[in-house]
Amino acid sequence: MSTNSYLQLGSVEALVVRKPIKNLHLSVLPPNGWVRVTAPANMKDDAIRTLLALRLPWIKKQQAKFTGQERQTKRDYSSGESHYFFGKRYRLEVVYKDEAPVVTLKGKNKIILQVRPKSPAIKRREVMMDWYRKELHTVVDELIAKWQKKMGVEVKFWGIKQMKTRWGTCNHKRARVLINLELAKKPIACVEYVVVHELLHLIEKKHSDKFVALMAKYIPKWKGIKEELNSFILSYEEWKY
Numbered sequence: 495m496s497t498n499s500y501l502q503l504g505s506v507e508a509l510v511v512r513k514p515i516k517n518l519h520l521s522v523l524p525p526n527g528w529v530r531v532t533a534p535a536n537m538k539d540d541a542i543r544t545l546l547a548l549r550l551p552w553i554k555k556q557q558a559k560f561t562g563q564e565r566q567t568k569r570d571y572s573s574g575e576s577h578y579f580f581g582k583r584y585r586l587e588v589v590y591k592d593e594a595p596v597v598t599l600k601g602k603n604k605i606i607l608q609v610r611p612k613s614p615a616i617k618r619r620e621v622m623m624d625w626y627r628k629e630l631h632t633v634v635d636e637l638i639a640k641w642q643k644k645m646g647v648e649v650k651f652w653g654i655k656q657m658k659t660r661w662g663t664c665n666h667k668r669a670r671v672l673i674n675l676e677l678a679k680k681p682i683a684c685v686e687y688v689v690v691h692e693l694l695h696l697i698e699k700k701h702s703d704k705f706v707a708l709m710a711k712y713i714p715k716w717k718g719i720k721e722e723l724n725s726f727i728l729s730y731e732e733w734k735y
């Protein structure tokens with residue numbers, strides 16, 4: 495059971511969702527930087543307001559980053575733009591050639607996007623996304639093989655999907671894992687953390703103490719990696735399933 499209400503704090507309006515939980519969770523959500531607070535069912539408005547006030551600098555910072563990221567997503571895949579690939583920044587060079595489209599890395603910091611003449615931005619984007627998907631698939635495939643063995647679990651199905659608010663999902667019952675395509679832009683350590691997180695759900699469905707203990711055992715530096723990831727997606731919320 496959950497109930498919704500709104501709280502206004504200066505220029506910040508927050509959606510408050512009350513649930514039978516222990517701790518308060520704060521999220522800044524896409525695409526407009528709206529604030530959502532998930533609070534314990536019996537927590538008073540004043541207490542939530544106080545906690546929000548304390549986190550106000552953080553909220554503003556997330557909202558500001560959000561505006562920046564919005565600008566970034568409006569890229570149209572033309573020469574000179576910066577694009578990330580496994581945590582490294584590359585400069586995009588578009589080459590028009592009447593051959594099958596292909597993406598290659600050149601030197602230390604160039605991504606060559608070769609498309610047919612007159613290919614529009616939407617096509618250029620599609621070719622880039624296909625490339626990201628293929629590259630991420632190779633990396634995740636290796637990581638899943640490695641961690642299945644280490645953890646003694648078995649994934650029945652896994653895939654890569656473009657998702658807006660989650661880095662990965664795991665269907666505990668069906669042993670089905672989905673990994674966010676956006677991870678092709680993040681450092682491999684981040685990809686590995688997400689893979690381990692999702693595989694852990696095959697052992698432990700919830701983010702329980704046991705889950706956290708296992709995570710710390712497998713990836714001792716997981717907290718720092720999680721922070722790095724969330725600074726990208728701009729959401730402080732817990733992984734939800």
Ligand SMILES: [Zn+2]
Nearest residue numbers: 691695701733
């Ligand atoms: Zn989880």
